[in-house]
Every structure is written in structure tokens, then in C-alpha cells.
Amino acid sequence: MRFTVLRILLIALIGGAQLVSQPAMAQTSKPKPGQQAPDFTQMSLEQLLQIDVVSASKFPQKAAQAPSSVTVITAEEIRKFGYRTVAEILRSATGFYFTYDRNYAYLGMRGFGQAGDYNTHILLMINGHRINDPVYEGAYVDFTFPVDVDAIARVEIIRGPSSSLYGTNAFFGVVNVITRTGQDQNSAEISGEKSSYGTLKGGVSAGVRMTNGLDLAFSGSWYDSKGQSLYFPEFDNPATHSGIADGCDFETSRKFITQLSYRNFSLQGGFGSRKKGIPTGAFDTVFGDSRNRTLDELGFLSFSYGRDLSERSKLSANVYYDNYFYEGAYVIAAFSNDGDTGDSVQTELGRGQRWGAEVKVDRRFFSNHFLSLGAEFRDTFKMEQLTFLDQEIYLDDKRSAGNGGIYLQDEFKVHPKLTLNLGVRHEQYQSFGGTTNPRLAAIYSPQKKTTLKLLYGQAFRAPNAYELYYHDGTSQSANPDLKPEKITTAELILERQIAENLQVIASGYRHWVRGLISQRLDDASATLRYENLGDVAATGMDLEVSGKWGNGLMGHASYSFQNAENSRDAVDLANMPQHMVKLHFSAPMIRNKVFSGFEADYMSSRKTASGAVAGGRWLANLVFSSQKLPGGFNFSLGLYNLFDQRYGDPASEAHRQDFIWQDGRNIRLQISYTLGFVK
Secondary structure (H helix, E strand, O other), rough: HHHHHHHHHHHHHHHHHHOOOOOOOOOOOOOOOOOOOOHHHHOOHHHHHHOOOOOOOOEEEHHHHHOOOEEEEEEEHHHHHOOOOOOHHHHHHOOEEEEEOOOOOOEOOOOOOOOOOOOEEEEEEEEEEEEOOOOOOOOOOOOOOOOOOEEEEEEEEOOOOOOOHHOOOOOOOOEEEEEOOOHOOOOOEEEEEEEEEEEEEEEEEEEHHHHHHHHOEEEEEEEEEEOEEOOOOHHOOHHHHHHHEEEOOEEEEEEEEEEEEEEEEEEEEEEEEEEEEEOOOOOOOOOOOOOOEEEEOOOOOOEEEEOOOOOEEEEEEEEEEHHHHEEEEEEEEEEEOEEEEEEEEEEEEEEEEEEEEEEEEEEEEEOOOEEEEEEEEEEEEEEEEEEEEEEEEEEEEEEEEEEEEEEEEEEEEOOOOOEEEEEEEEEOOOOOOOEEEEEEEEEEEEEEEEEEEEEEEEEOOOOOHHHHHOOOOEEEEEOOOOOOOEEEEEEEEEEEEEEEOOEEEEEEEEEEEEEEEEEEEOOOOEEEEEEEEEEEEEEEEEEEEEEEEEOEEEEEEEEEEEEEEEOOOOOHHHOOOEEEEEEEEEEEEEEEOEEEEEEEEEEOOEEEOOOOEEEEEEEEEEEEEEEHHHHHHEEEEEOOOOOOOOOOEEHHHHHHHHEEEEEOOOOEEEEEEEEEEEO
16 A cells, blocks of 8 residues: 555656646745735725635635635634634534534534534645544544634635545535734734633734744633533433533633744644533433543644745645544443442543645646646554443554545636636545545636636545444444445536625535445444445535625625435435524724624524424624724623523434533623734
8 A cells, every 4th residue: 555655656746847847937926024914804805805715726716716615714704703613613604504512513514414423524624734633534623623713814615525636524625724824913912711601711822924034923722611500301300410410511622833934844733632521411421420521632743845846837745743632531320230339430542643745736837727736645653442441441443544645636727718627636545445536617707706617526535443443342333344425516606796895606506425424223233333324415505695895894694505315215314404594794883993793693493313303593693892902902792692592403312312402691701912023
């Protein structure tokens, strides 16, 4: 396998050398030392639409020319609407939602949101670096995420299959979180927060770009929450604390990220740690015991190099290292013939380490061809799962795995109004062999402010180590013969800028998913087992209107319809809202200084894993925030679930509950102080 991967890398490098041997043409230059970073808060909508996105094609391009449905959420929106996690940022985007089981946040997108799936069907990145962990391939959008929301410059959301560029996990979409650079900040900032449920948070950040071109940025934060005393009627009897979980909803988090760039080199590293109590009695644990908890730690280091080989050609390369650690403590009741004899703590450990490398050559031919050729290799040299109860070991599984891929993408401007984008990636895995995934796009602009996109793509998700190899001898058995899930998508998008300050986007799509991995009861062993059981078809549409005006007004409204059902029996998927409506509006209260931000989010009813129904709900938030106040102080005051609506999210089969009740009205106050550096 490793010999095959090395051959793939060698082919890519030889191909790149052949490409760059051609004559050259000028490329866009980098920002000069001391040059001001763009201020998104002062830009009109038309100007914002001209900002380049990098995640759709792995090179900068306008969103209208990207071969995908693209949404960009800026730091301005994050601040004005008071988003506290990446999950809340993504929930604001058209077609996205998330489910919270009071342990992890699970993303849903365009009808697919299986409760208990650790976001393995979405590729999550930080500045282009893959964050899905090496063992469970989970994408953590809660407080495990290594970047504090205050350090985010923007979030690029790419809908649709993107395995033609990124390989596994880029199944329904790609999310790239881009952090602030030193040039963005040129300041130091300290902040403190006080929130409901005994929650405190503090943060510090600093960034500067020096006159010699050295750019430095750092951000770190801590978070501590006592949580709530929660009532679950499913456990309402004297033996289980009358259904009250007290002191079990706690949460702590520590995180930091730092980045450095100089000339053609850049280095970034980050770490996130989160401990969360489990108050729901999941996995048949002892209800109301504060020892039930999970700990997740995720760290990474990435070194990148990029340079212009000629006026038409560019080389980029990076090498990276990822480390992940998981520890789960689950209190299990012990019984004998005489009755309850106490309890024991079952411990589950997961450890993963990997390194990888990627090289890419971009080459412009004539004035109408832009070709990218790249290769990537990932070596997960540690992939361990350990489960034990007292002195008895149920699982001790140690493995390693490697995979590599080569990809090619061609952007061909057939006509001034018509662009074709063709891409394909072949991936080779030790576990199941090879898979090839193409993407095709036709982008037509009949008028300057109107774009029509016709998209087709395929993607896959490789089964992770937990699905392949986890077994405990009593409740779950392994299945090393699992095959990848596959998806085919067709989509039609219309983007129209009605005026300088108003844009409308309408899209319709169809998904075909084959070999969806799900658990079923194995008759032979009487244990649960992951198998390629499901074929799913989904149809939907998104409609959104966005506006931004120079006086500080900004707004967004969207409607999404989605219907995803099992192809065998035409049964709707669990946790699928057919209708979603989102309204966001921000207005200045004191010109360019103090703003109010209001958002309302409607979601129709959803089925639970057991077939029950979690009713629809309206969720409203109101946030008051400031920017650039005299003296360097600013504030953010957020009222969440403004109307105190009682609602629940569907629970996975690991819970006795059909749905998990969510937070009522709560409040957050943040105070920050910024000290600008002298230029």
C-alpha cells in the first residue's frame, strides 16, 4: 500500500514538473507588508460578493464562479448575532441544523441528521487543515473545536459532495473555518463572559504583522459551566432520583491556536480539550451519577509552503500531524441474585495519531484553462480502542492504516459567459481498495449579476475504526468487511444580484445515497453490528435572500424544503425536518458603534429513532453588541431562546428518551478590551 501511495505522489510531482516547464503569465500578488487587511464591516453586499473563497476549488475564486453552493459567514455576523460555537454559526446557514443530546452537537444538512452520528459526513477544516479525528472521523463543532469563535475571520460553507478534491468525509459538504491573522488584528484583546447556568468564560488574543512581512497571531480561551439541574420523566421514580439529574450537566473547555507566516512559509498549531458530564442516563448507565462523562482532546500542527514557480504556475505543499484522545467513563449497575450489589465504572479509551502530506501544482494555460494537479497521503500510525470494566478488558484493539489519493481539476472558460469545471480524485485504502469520485459543473452567466450553475458530483465516506473494529463481546460486534458509503448528487442553482445591496439564491437538488452504514441486531451473535444497510433518496430546495446596506443594516431570510426517505420502504428518515425558515436582521442603534441583532429559526416536526415525533419549534435570539467604542472596551449582551420555548431534539437509540429537552431562556454578557499596536 505505501509503495502504491509513493508512486501516486511521484506521478503528481512529475506531472507538476511537466506543467511548470511551460511559459508564464502573471498571478495575483500577495499583500504587501504593512498593507491594511480588508474591513468587511464597511463593505457593501456587492463588495462582499467579490471576496475570494478558497474551499470550493482549493484556489481563490469568486463565490459566483465556484462549482458549488457557497455561503460565507463573516466575523461581523458572528459578533452581531452572538454565536457561541461553530454549531451555532452553521445553524444560521440555509439548509443546516444541529441536534444536541446534552453531550455532543450533531450537524444536520439537507435532510440528513442522524442522531448519534458524530458529523462524519461533513469535512471540517481550520485554514484548510482537516480536523475530523483519526479514530472516529468525528467533526467536533461544540467546545472541543480548537478555535474560539472570537478568533474566526470567516467560515466558508461548501454544500454538496467534494470527494473529488478532499476524499473521505466530504460527503454532504465542506466547512472551512478561517482564523484571523496578525494583519487582521494588529492588536491585543482580553475578554470575559458571564452566562446562565453558572457559566464563566475568558479569552485572550493578539496579532501583528511586522514591516518585514512576519505575521503572528495567537488566541486562547477557557470555559467552565456548572450546568443545570435537569428533569427527565423517563426516570421519574425514587430509585433514580425522581428523574432529576443534579450536578451532571457540567462542561469545561480549554483551547488555543497560534499561527505564523513569513514569505512563502506558514506554520499553525492548535489544541482543544473538553470534558462534559452526561446527565441523560445514556447507554444504560446509572442515571444521576456525576461520574458519567466524556473527555475529548484534539491537537494539530501544520507546516505549509507555497511559491510561484513562474508567472503561470504555483506550487503548494504541506505536511501535518494530528493527535486525538478520548476517554469515556460510564457507571454501570451491577446485580446479583440477591439484587443490586453496587456499580462499577466502565472506561472507554480512544487514541489516534496521524501524519500526512499534500503537494499541489496550479497551472494556467492560455487565458481560459486553469488546471490543478495534486496528491495527498495520510498515515494513521496509531489507532487504538480500549474498553475495560474494573480489571476485565473487553476490547484492546491496536491498528494502523494508510491511504492516499491523486486528484485533477480543470476550470475551462469555454465562452465569456460559460465556464466548465471538471474534477476527479482516485483514492486508495488499505482496508477496502480504491474509489474514484468525479465532479462536473457548468457555470453560465447570461448577465453580469446573474449566474446559473448545473452541478453533478459523487463522494464517499470510508467506514471508521469504531464501525469496523469495535466489539465488547456483549452488546456490539465488529464488521471489518464494511464498504464505503457513496452519494451521487445533482443540483441546479440560480444566483441573482437584484441590486447593489440585495441578492437572491434559489437551488434544487437530488441526492442518491448507497450503502448507508447503520446498526442492526445480528441474529447469530445477538449483538449490534454496523452494516451497509440503507439506500436513501433525498429531494429538496433552498431559497434565500440576503441584503447589506452601508448604514449598518444587514439581513438574511431563507426557506428550505427537504424530503429524505429510505428507498426500500419510502419511510422518512429520523431527525429530518421537512421545512425550515430562518430570519436574521441586524440594525445600528448608535451609528457604527452599537447594534441589535435578531434571529428567528423555525423547524418543522421530526421523527425520533423510535418513531415518535418531536414537535416543530420557533427559536428566537436577541443580541446587543458594540464595536470600536472609545477607550477600547466593547460588549455583547445576548438573550437566547428569547420567548422561553420548550422543545426537544430527537435522541439516538443510546437513550431511553425519545427526545432530549433543550435550554430555556438564557443570557450571556461579554466584556472585551482591545489595545491597538502602534504601526
